[in-house]
Amino acid sequence: MYLGIDLHKRYAQVAVMDLEGEIVEEVRVKNANLDDLAQRYAGSRAVIEATSNYYHVYDTLAEYLDVTVAHPGKLTLIARSDKKTDRVDAKELARLLRLNSVPQSYVPTDEIREARALVRGRQTLVEDRTKFANKIHGLLADNGITQTVKPLSVEGREFLRELSLPSPWDSLLDSYLDVVETLTEQMTQLEAAIEERAGSLKETQLLMTIPGVSYYSALLVYAELGEIDRFDGHKEVVSYMGLNPTIRESGDSRIEGGISKRGSGRVRWILVQSAYSAVYTCKDAYLSTFFHRLNRRMNSKKAIVATARKLLVSMYYMLVREEVYDPPGVSA
Structure with a gap:
C-alpha cells in the first residue's frame, strides 16, 4: 500500500492507495493516533511533507512504515492543483509515491536535530530581543527623546532605567526592559550550551580552526x-x-x-x-x-x-x- 499523509498541526488527512492506483481508504486522524494507522499498514510505504512538526510524526511512522519525506517547495503538482483540499493533497501524495515521483527532503539525524534546535533557538531569542529593542526606540520617539540609546547594552539599559516618563509610558518602558534583560539572560545560557555542543563534535572542532569561525x-x-x-x-x-x-x-x-x-x-x-x-x-x-x-x-x-x-x-x-x-x- 501507499499512504499519502497530508500533515497538519494536530491532525493528518490520509489516503491509502493500492498497487493498481485505487484509493482503498481515506481517513482523518489525530497526529497522536497515527501510530495505530501505521501498525495496520505495517510494511507499506508512506509519504509526508517536511512541515515544521514532521520530526515526531516521522519517527512514529518509521517504526512500522517505509517513510519518505517530501520537499514541500518541489511538490509543484499539488501546489498548482485547481482544487486544493486536504483530501486532494493526500491522494496526490499517494499517487506520486506510487509512481516514485516524490521530490525527497533530507531527514536529519538526532544529533543534527539537536544542533539545529540550539542554533535556531538562539536565533529566535535574538529576533525577540530585537523586536522589544525596537519597541523601546518607538516609545522614546513617541516622547520626543531623540538621544541615541542602545537598549541591548548594559549602559543603555541603565540610562533608560533612570528616565522619567509620564504614565503609562514609564510602565511600558520598565516592562520592555524587563523582557530584554530576561531574553539576554536566556541567550547567555543558551550560548553556553551551544559552545559546549560545538566543542564536543569533531565536525565543529574542525570548522573552528578557520580564522573568523566561532x-x-x-x-x-x-x-x-x-x-x-x-x-x-x-x-x-x-x-x-x-x-x-x-x-x-x-x-x-x-x-x-x-x-x-x-x-x-x-x-x-x-x-x-x-x-x-x-x-x-x-x-x-x-x-x-x-x-x-x-x-x-x-x-x-x-x-x-x-x-x-x-x-x-x-x-x-x-x-x-x-x-x-x-x-x-x-x-x-
Missing part, C-alpha cells in the same frame, strides 16, 4: 548542512546553501545574475559575517588575498559573497577529508 558559526553550518557525505561535491553544497550564481541562457547569450538564495538564509548570513571577520579582523592570508583580488574588479558586496562561497567550499573539503584548516600556499 563556535556558534561552526555549529550553525554543521546543523544546516547535515551529514556531509550526502553531497556529491562542493558544487552541490554551494547550490544547497543558495550561494551559486543564477544563469540565464537564450540562444548564444549567457547571463550570470545574483546568487540563487535557495536554502538557509541564516547560513548565508553567518558565512558572510565569517568571511568579513576572516578578511578584516583575522586577516587570513588565503581568504584576504581572494577577496582583495576580486574587489579590484567588482564592488565589495559581491566580493565578500564570493569569499563566503570560497569559505563554504573550504568547509566542505575539511569535513569530507576530516582535516583542519590548511589552505594551499598558506601555513596553518
